[in-house]
Amino acid sequence: MPTAERGSTAPRATLTDVAALAGVTPGTASKAINGRGRLRPETRERVRAAAEQLNFQPSAIAQSLLSGRSWTVGLITTDSIGRFGMPVLLGAEDALGAGEISVLLCDTRGDAIRERHHLRALTARGVDGIIVAGRRTDPRPPLPGPISVPVVYALGPSTDPEDSSVVSDDAHGVRLAVQHLADSGRTRIAHVTGPEHHAAATARAAHTRSELAEFGLQLAAGRVHHGEWSESWGRQATDIVLRADPDCDAFFCGNDQIARGVADALRESGHLVPQDIAVVGYDNWDVMALASRPPLTTVDTNLLEVGRVAALRLMDAIDGNPHHGVEPVPCRLVIRDSTGPRAPVR
Amino acid sequence: MPTAERGSTAPRATLTDVAALAGVTPGTASKAINGRGRLRPETRERVRAAAEQLNFQPSAIAQSLLSGRSWTVGLITTDSIGRFGMPVLLGAEDALGAGEISVLLCDTRGDAIRERHHLRALTARGVDGIIVAGRRTDPRPPLPGPISVPVVYALGPSTDPEDSSVVSDDAHGVRLAVQHLADSGRTRIAHVTGPEHHAAATARAAHTRSELAEFGLQLAAGRVHHGEWSESWGRQATDIVLRADPDCDAFFCGNDQIARGVADALRESGHLVPQDIAVVGYDNWDVMALASRPPLTTVDTNLLEVGRVAALRLMDAIDGNPHHGVEPVPCRLVIRDSTGPRAPVR
DNA sequence: ACGCAGTGGGAAACCCTTTGCCTTCGCAGA
DNA sequence: TCTGCGAAGGCAAAGGGTTTCCCACTGCGT
Numbered sequence: 191m192p193t194a195e196r197g198s199t200a201p202r203a204t205l206t207d208v209a210a211l212a213g214v215t216p217g218t219a220s221k222a223i224n225g226r227g228r229l230r231p232e233t234r235e236r237v238r239a240a241a242e243q244l245n246f247q248p249s250a251i252a253q254s255l256l257s258g259r260s261w262t263v264g265l266i267t268t269d270s271i272g273r274f275g276m277p278v279l280l281g282a283e284d285a286l287g288a289g290e291i292s293v294l295l296c297d298t299r300g301d302a303i304r305e306r307h308h309l310r311a312l313t314a315r316g317v318d319g320i321i322v323a324g325r326r327t328d329p330r331p332p333l334p335g336p337i338s339v340p341v342v343y344a345l346g347p348s349t350d351p352e353d354s355s356v357v358s359d360d361a362h363g364v365r366l367a368v369q370h371l372a373d374s375g376r377t378r379i380a381h382v383t384g385p386e387h388h389a390a391a392t393a394r395a396a397h398t399r400s401e402l403a404e405f406g407l408q409l410a411a412g413r414v415h416h417g418e419w420s421e422s423w424g425r426q427a428t429d430i431v432l433r434a435d436p437d438c439d440a441f442f443c444g445n446d447q448i449a450r451g452v453a454d455a456l457r458e459s460g461h462l463v464p465q466d467i468a469v470v471g472y473d474n475w476d477v478m479a480l481a482s483r484p485p486l487t488t489v490d491t492n493l494l495e496v497g498r499v500a501a502l503r504l505m506d507a508i509d510g511n512p513h514h515g516v517e518p519v520p521c522r523l524v525i526r527d528s529t530g531p532r533a534p535v536r
Numbered sequence: 537m538p539t540a541e542r543g544s545t546a547p548r549a550t551l552t553d554v555a556a557l558a559g560v561t562p563g564t565a566s567k568a569i570n571g572r573g574r575l576r577p578e579t580r581e582r583v584r585a586a587a588e589q590l591n592f593q594p595s596a597i598a599q600s601l602l603s604g605r606s607w608t609v610g611l612i613t614t615d616s617i618g619r620f621g622m623p624v625l626l627g628a629e630d631a632l633g634a635g636e637i638s639v640l641l642c643d644t645r646g647d648a649i650r651e652r653h654h655l656r657a658l659t660a661r662g663v664d665g666i667i668v669a670g671r672r673t674d675p676r677p678p679l680p681g682p683i684s685v686p687v688v689y690a691l692g693p694s695t696d697p698e699d700s701s702v703v704s705d706d707a708h709g710v711r712l713a714v715q716h717l718a719d720s721g722r723t724r725i726a727h728v729t730g731p732e733h734h735a736a737a738t739a740r741a742a743h744t745r746s747e748l749a750e751f752g753l754q755l756a757a758g759r760v761h762h763g764e765w766s767e768s769w770g771r772q773a774t775d776i777v778l779r780a781d782p783d784c785d786a787f788f789c790g791n792d793q794i795a796r797g798v799a800d801a802l803r804e805s806g807h808l809v810p811q812d813i814a815v816v817g818y819d820n821w822d823v824m825a826l827a828s829r830p831p832l833t834t835v836d837t838n839l840l841e842v843g844r845v846a847a848l849r850l851m852d853a854i855d856g857n858p859h860h861g862v863e864p865v866p867c868r869l870v871i872r873d874s875t876g877p878r879a880p881v882r
Numbered sequence: 883a884c885g886c887a888g889t890g891g892g893a894a895a896c897c898c899t900t901t902g903c904c905t906t907c908g909c910a911g912a
Numbered sequence: 913t914c915t916g917c918g919a920a921g922g923c924a925a926a927g928g929g930t931t932t933c934c935c936a937c938t939g940c941g942t
Contacts, residue, residue, distance in 0.1 A: 202684055216899075218921055226901080247656065262661075294641075295629060295640075297630075311638060314593045481768070563929090563930075563932095598927075601896095602929060
C-alpha cells in the first residue's frame with residue numbers, strides 16, 4: 191500500500207482540527223503557526239507538529255475574507271491568446287507567481303459582452319487587480335464602468351492616457367534594425383509590412399522613415415509596402431520592390447512571416463542573402479526565423495518582459511502606487527544569417 | 537462628467553448595505569436576491585431595487601467560505617504553454633466559463649518543484665478540481681501526493697490508468713490520413729516523423745504501419761524515418777526516401793513542419809505536388825499548413841475539443857461522477873492542395 | 883372572542899482564520 | 913501575605929453571505 195493514497199477525498203483539516211489535536215484554541219493555533227503572539231516555544235512546536243500531522247493548509251478563502259485581499263489577479267485577453275498574447279501571459283504569470291499571486295485567466299474572444307461578463311466575474315471573485323493583454327499593439331478603449339481595482343494594459347495600450355500601459359518599444363526595435371543594416375553598409379533599404387489599419391504596421395513604418403532619415407537614407411522604391419502579414423505577401427512584395435528599385439540591398443520587414451517570404455523569393459530568384467541583399471524580420475518568432483533559409487536576423491519584441499513589467503506595475507498599483515501613461519519596453523536585435531556585410535560590388 | 541467615473545475606489549456594497557437600504561435584515565435580503573424563502577413580491581422587489589442602486593455583487597469569497605465550493609479550477613501546464621497547450625487551455629476555459637467556473641492558470645515549466653508549489657497554492661485556494669495539460673502527448677506521472685479534488689489529464693495522459701485522461705485519438709488521425717491517401721490511389725507511402733523518444737512519433741508510426749497493412753500496403757523505403765520535428769528534417773528526409781524508393785508517391789508526415797519541409801524539397805527537386813507525390817501533415821497548424829506551397833492536407837488534432845472534453849469530465853467528477861481511463865477525442869482531416877488524384881503514369 | 887393555519891421576515895449559527903483584548907497563573911519583591 | 917508584573921494563552925468579534933429555525937402577525941372559521 192503506497193503511503194500516498196491518491197484520489198482520496200479526505201476533507202481538509204481546519205485550524206480548529208489542528209488546535210484540538212494540539213490541545214489549544216484555534217486562536218492560539220493561528221498564532222503558533224504564523225509566529226505571532228506570546229507562546230511558549232513548546233506550545234508552538236506542539237501546534238506545528240499537529241498541523242504537519244494533519245497536513246494542514248490554511249484556507250486562502252477564509253484568509254481573503256478577513257484580509258480583503260485575495261492574492262489573485264485577473265488576466266483578460268482581448269482575443270484568443272495567440273502568438274503575441276501568450277508570452278505576455280507567461281511573463282505576467284512568472285512575475286506574479288513569485289509574489290505568490292495567482293492568475294485567473296479570462297479569454298474574451300474580442301467580444302465586448304464576454305468582456306463585461308468576465309469583468310463581473312473577476313470583481314465578484316475579489317481580484318486585487320486586472321491585466322488586460324491585447325492581441326496586437328493597437329490601442330484599445332479602457333475597460334467599461336467604474337473598476338474598483340487597479341488595471342494595467344499590456345501589449346495594446348489603453349486609449350486613456352491616465353491608464354497604465356506597458357508596450358513593446360517599436361521605435362527602439364526599428365532603430366536597432368535600421369542601425370544594424372546601415373552599419374553593414376546597406377543604403378537602399380525597402381520596408382515591407384502589414385496592413386495600414388494595424389498600428390504595428392504604421393508605427394513601425396513611420397519609425398523606419400525617420401530612422402532612415404537619421405542616416406541620410408531614403409526608402410528603396412520610394413515608399414512603404416503595405417500588405418498582409420503573410421509569407422505570400424513577402425514573396426509578392428519582393429518582386430514589386432526589385433522591379434521598382436533593382437539596386438535595393440536590404441529588406442526590413444514588419445514581421446517574420448513577411449521576412450521569410452522575402453528570403454524565399456530572393457533565393458528562388460537567384461539573389462544571395464545576405465551577400466546581395468540583407469533581410470531583417472520583426473518579432474523573433476522562432477518557428478519562422480529559424481526555419482527560414484537563411485535564418486532571420488530579427489527584432490525580438492521582448493513580450494515576456496512586457497508581461498513581466500505589466501505584472502510589476504500592477505503589483506505597484508495594488509500597493510497604492512499606480513503608474514500612468516504608456517511604458518515602452520526595449521527590444522533586442524537577434525542577429526542571424528540573413529544579414530551580414532554586403533558583398534563587394536560585382 | 538461622465539456617468540462612469542473610472543478608477544474610483546468606491547468600496548463594494550455588501551449585502552448588509554443592501555438590506556439596510558431596503559429596510560430588511562441581511563438574511564431577508566439574501567432570500568430576496570436568490571429567490572428563496574417566503575417573501576412578499578413587493579419586498580423582493582424593494583431589495584432588488586436596492587441591490588441595483590448600490591451595484592451590489594455578492595462576494596464570491598464569502599459564498600465560497602460557506603458553500604465549500606470555490607467555482608474555480610486550476611489548470612496546470614507542465615511546460616510553458618505552447619502551441620499544443622494553448623488550444624487545450626482555450627477549450628477548457630470555454631467549457632468551464634459556460635459553467636461559471638473560473639480558471640486559475642499555473643505554468644510549471646516542466647519543473648517538479650514548481651509543480652508542487654502550484655499544487656499547494658491551488659489546494660489552499662480551494663479549487664474544485666484540477667486539469668493537467670501536457671505539452672506533448674507523452675504520458676506523465678500523476679500529480680504527487682493525495683489530492684483532495686478531482687484531476688483530469690489533458691493531451692498527455694496520466695500513467696495511472698485509474699486517472700481520468702483526455703487525449704487526441706492518434707489512431708483515428710492516422711486512419712483518416714492513410715485512408716485518404718489510399719483512396720486517391722497512392723500505393724507507395726512514406727512516413728517521416730519526429731524523434732523516437734516522443735510518444736507522438738512512435739504511436740503514429742505504429743498506427744501508420746498497421747493502417748497501411750489494412751490496405752495491403754507497405755511503407756515506402758521499407759521503414760519509418762525518425763528525425764527532428766523540423767522543416768529541415770523534412771527536406772533531408774525527402775532526399776533519403778526518394779533515393780531509397782524513387783517510386784514513392786506519397787509522404788505522410790508526423791507534423792506540419794516536416795510536411796512543409798517535404799513539400800519544399802519536392803518542389804525544389806522538380807516533383808509536382810500532388811500530381812506526382814502527395815503530402816499529408818499532422819496537427820493542422822495553420823501557420824505551417826497554409827503557408828506551405830501547396831497548402832497542406834493535414835490531420836487536425838482537435839485540441840480545442842480535447843480541452844473542452846477534459847473540462848466536461850472534470851465538472852462531472854466534481855459533481856461526483858469521476859471518469860477513469862483514457863478518453864480519445866476523434867481527429868478531423870483537413871483537405872487542401874497537397875493531396876489529390878495521382879497523375880496518370882507517365 | 884378564541885383558536886388555528888399560514889405567511890412574512892427576523893435572529894442567529896455557520897463557514898475559517900486572524901487579532902486585539904482579557905484572564906489567569908506563577909513568581910518576585912515588599 | 914499581599915501587590916504587581918510578565919508570560920501564556922483563551923475569548924470573542926469580525927469579515928460577508930446563506931440558511932435554518934422560530935416568532936409574530938394576519939385573517940379566517942367557529
